[in-house]
Amino acid sequence: MTLEPQWASPPGDTILRMMILADIDECELASRIGISDDKFQKLMEGQLEISASLANALSTTLGSSERFWRKRYAEYIHDNRRLELAEKKTDLAEWSKQFPVSSLKKLGWLPTHVNRKHIGSEILNFFGCKDLHDWNSRYSSGIGAVAFRTSFAFEANELSTLAWLRTAEKDTENINLPSYSASEFQELLPYIKQLCAYKHPSIFLSKLQKACAETGVALVTSRTLEGCRASGASWRNANGNPIILLSFRYLSEDHFWFTFFHEAAHIVLHGGDHIDVDGTDPSPFGYQNSEAEADTFSQDILIEPELRAKILRTSLNRATIRSFARKAGITPGILVGQLQKLGTLRQNQFNDLKRRYRWESDPHVPVVR
Template structure:
């Protein structure tokens, strides 16, 4: 009768060792390695290498041992798989030790604040957590997946930015969108156009958080996922539009902490989805950026401006010189005075004074918390 061993046998070093089990079976049945070689047709050297763990125990050998020793081939192969997995994890652990410097280059407190890592994560564990977060196997894979594509992203600003922190924010936006993407219908451009027409009407809602949630639901009916992700320092991002597995995602921040900036950014990103589908990722700073040299950014800006202040009202907008006039125009358009004031400042380049004070300050991070 064969001896039974399990994965928790104390003589096994963390993982079952098929070679060790094989030697114990041979001892139990009083069979030498040379005799086993003769019975199986394998060389004594190969039997010895399997016992030492130097050679893998193949399915062919497992079936042969099943016939000779009575232990199922499945049992042998299960142990061999466990041994290889155990060895791979040891190799992985050694590799992670070499990734610590890379992981340490990210701002630690920021990673903790954004719940990417725990306070106790250090060394190899820190590297493992960060690789898991970016869903890559190594720093070189991270570079190919998250840094190299940034060269093709369209940005509406000329400021220097931190590519690692941009990657961090983009990954956070993906994570925020995952739940909504799971239930998103197929993208429908006609429904998105209709949603863009309706969005400015939501700006009069006193509860900005509720208005944003309504906007999320409205865009989701068009197959577009809208999420809010607080800005990461040194990224200068107000919003992004990108396609993820065939679903358009729009993510926005509260970069300027102004109501008009938030809604302008949402409309700007909707324009990219509608006008430049599946072409690239667009990372935007906001409507104060100099986009004249980029036709696609100019088109997105024009789209947002037209939806906030239709062309027929542009002359009336710029003629206004009083708060009362701005409020009156906003009432006529059915939008918040903050949006009209923001467009007035943009067109007149006057960012201070009584009219500019109509621009409502908000922090969506606080409101949505």
């Protein structure tokens, strides 16, 4: 089922992401495209028309075509007008049917026993919004932009993804973090790999969260809702602190640790605002290379390139896998997962070496199976 977006995303959402990727700040971009600071603010908010000359300047400075920028503005204006009409006749009960209500109840994010007539209000409460207009406005950016990053039309299951992201937003609302230090976070990552040795998520997660928090990064784990296929996501909160959300998708150690370092890579290399969803292109606005870069970053932390090259030249069995895992500073199961990802091992080889998890009552922390 394809639905029209329930908000109007201003051109500034796209511009901001591409500024991060291009490592350009607002003052520099305003100067390079030839507009004043006041006009630049209006551009970001969708109040300044993207003319042919401005579209050309954006294309030259940030990338994408002139046609893309003209179309981006036109779609924003169209969505604004459509929403003005839609908000007047949107029924809260119909809106709430788009969400995985039973899954939200099961995981404890909606009251279990709630009158059907009040479901819409409870979902608004979950999102911290007073009405649909507030919800539309709030989630036109922030985690809304993360969840609906690939287009301006979306499928119903992406609302499940948005609800999953909201769980992390709620969990981090009252966390006091120091200012984010990119250099400290990047320097920390090779040492974080040592936590792979811990068997139980309840042990390594608390240590991982503490280490990340000391550099200004919040790490949250949360079980996904029905319809959400996400493994991980990263974005920045209002204070500029990166948030990493992991789902323990596939409930195996190799996938968890690879995804953590993959999301860390997007923060270090690309500034965040990323989500890894099965079956979709996770690269916003044509930056396909960012996924390959994040994969390589994660692989190189887990197994240094020189050692990986040696492993790939070796005939592998249980003994050699365990030996190489010790040299890499990871578990045999993580090494197996990496070699399967590289195609060196088949997907059904040595899977018994992997630590597996299962969900019990806590929707944030699984247990060893």
